[in-house]
Amino acid sequence: MSTVRILLVDDFAPFRSYVRSVLAECPECEIVGEATDGLEALQKAGELQPDLILLDISLPKINGIQVAKQLRTVAPASSVLFLTAHNSPEMVPLALSIGARGYVSKCSAARDLVRAVKAVCLGMQFVSKRFAGWDLSDPTEPQT
DSSP states (O other), X not given: OOOEEEEEEOSOHHHHHHHHHHXXXXXXXXEEEEESSHHHHHHHHXXXXXXXXXXXXXXXXXXXXXXXXXXXXXXXXXXXXXXXXOOOTTHHHHHHHTTOSEEEEGGGHHHHHHHHHHHHHTTOBEEOGGXXXXXXXXXXXXXX
């Protein structure tokens, strides 16, 4: 896996710091930018054209679902991996249906985040184990 350029989007600074520390375990991961709200996320995604956008759902100004929809135009080559506290199983298929490549629960980040980044970069879909047993995705998609 070559270097993965990541835009980290979350409005809570301590969690962004935690994500940086988790991704430090992955030498291929490079955080090239951070955003704290939906509008800033769209602006930075357009400027940076990252490989991967780690995106929270609960964001000020524009929520993460709306951001993900607009990213198709602003940064069409960027993959989206939701990293969120929304643990409702109904939210996962919605996120995947709008083009996200993965969905990681914040409470599972220590265990799942690096694995999710690697899976998404390999063209696979990744969903945290906490959602196991739910029919969450298109059966034609390769998954982990």
